[in-house]
Amino acid sequence: MYTYKVVTIKSSWKGTPKEDEEQIMNEAAAQGWRLHSIIPFSTTTGGTTDLKLVFEKVAEM
Known part of the structure; x- marks a missing residue:
């Protein structure tokens, strides 16, 4: 069995991430x-508003 964690990275109005994805x-x-x-989330005009990073690891029992 796995457990999951989701981290949201917001983007600036230019579409540049506000945080360092590699560091996260x-x-x-x-x-x-x-x-x-x-998972990229997009605006209706096609720009990326934010990224969802999904992480997993084996659940501790």
């Missing part, structure tokens, strides 16, 4: 999380 992924990996997927 490395910090999560150091805590035992594995990146499962990245």
Whole structure:
């Protein structure tokens, strides 16, 4: 069985992430999380408003 964690990274009005994705992924990996997927959320005009990073790890029993 797995457990999941979702981290939201907001983007600036130019579409640039406001946080360092690589740093977030490395910090999560150091805590035992594995990146499962990245989900971009878009505006109606096609720009990306934010990213959802989905992490998983084996659940402790």
